[in-house]
Amino acid sequence: DIQLTQSPSFLSASVGDRVTITCRASQGIRSFLAWYQQKPGKAPKLLIYGASTLQSGVPSRFSGSGSGAEFTLTITSLQPEDFATYYCQQLTSYPCSFGQGTKLEIK
Amino acid sequence: EVQLLESGGALVQPGGSLRLSCAASGFTFSIFAMTWVRQAPGKGPEWVSSIGSSGSNTYYADSVRGRFTISRDNFKNTLYLEMNTLRVEDTAVYYCANTPTVLPGIIAYYFDYWGQGTLVTVSS
Numbered sequence: 001d002i003q004l005t006q007s008p009s010f011l012s013a014s015v016g017d018r019v020t021i022t023c024r025a026s027q028g029i030r031s032f033l034a035w036y037q038q039k040p041g042k043a044p045k046l047l048i049y050g051a052s053t054l055q056s057g058v059p060s061r062f063s064g065s066g067s068g069a070e071f072t073l074t075i076t077s078l079q080p081e082d083f084a085t086y087y088c089q090q091l092t093s094y095p096c097s098f099g100q101g102t103k104l105e106i107k
Numbered sequence: 108e109v110q111l112l113e114s115g116g117a118l119v120q121p122g123g124s125l126r127l128s129c130a131a132s133g134f135t136f137s138i139f140a141m142t143w144v145r146q147a148p149g150k151g152p153e154w155v156s157s158i159g160s161s162g163s164n165t166y167y168a169d170s171v172r173g174r175f176t177i178s179r180d181n182f183k184n185t186l187y188l189e190m191n192t193l194r195v196e197d198t199a200v201y202y203c204a205n206t207p208t209v210l211p212g213i214i215a216y217y218f219d220y221w222g223q224g225t226l227v228t229v230s231s
Binding site: 036092095 | 142213
C-alpha cells in the first residue's frame with residue numbers, strides 16, 4: 001500500500017502570506033497526485049490533479065509541483081477564504097490513500 | 108451543472124444494514140468510474156470503494172471488504188453502497204465522488220465532483 005505523509009500537520013499564517021505544504025509518498029507515483037481543500041461541514045474540493053493541473057475555477061494563487069515521491073502545494077498571497085484543511089491523495093494503485101491533512105489557520 | 112446527491116444515511120445498531128444511494132446528474136455518468144469516500148468525525152477522508160464505468164470492476168478497502176458492496180445502475184444514473192454487518196467504527200459521513208483519470212487507460216484517478224454527504228451512525 002502507498003502511504004502519503006503531509007507536512008506540516010498544522011500551519012499558522014497571515015493574509016497575504018505564501019505557504020507551502022509537502023506530501024511525500026512511500027513509493028513513486030509519477031505525477032499522479034491530487035490536492036483537496038476542505039472546510040468544516042463541507043465535502044473536499046478538488047484543487048489540483050496530475051500534480052500540477054489546476055482544476056477549473058480554482059484561483060491561480062494555488063499551484064502544485066513535484067513528481068515521483070515528493071510533491072508540494074503552494075498558495076501565494078493567502079486570502080481569508082483559504083484557511084481550511086488540505087489533503088493530498090493518490091490512486092495509482094489500490095487502495096487509494098489520502099494524506100493525514102494540513103490545517104491552515106489564521107495567525 | 109454536475110450534481111451528486113447521496114441518501115440513505117441513518118442511525119443503525121451494530122450488526123445492522125443500510126443501503127446508500129447517490130443520484131448523479133449533469134454529466135455522462137456511464138463513462139466514469141465512481142467512488143465512495145467516508146469521513147469519521149474529526150478525521151480525514153478515507154477511501155471505501157470504487158467501481159469502474161461499466162460496473163464490472165470493483166475495489167474495496169480492507170476495512171469493508173466482505174461487508175460492503177458497491178454497484179451502479181447506468182440507466183438510472185445512480186451509484187449504490189450496500190453496507191452489512193455494520194460496526195461502530197463505520198460511523199462517518201459517506202460521500203460519493205466522480206472519479207476521472209488523469210490519462211485514458213492509466214490508473215491515475217482523482218475525485219473532481221463530490222456529493223454533500225450522508226451521515227451513517229452505528230450505535231446501540
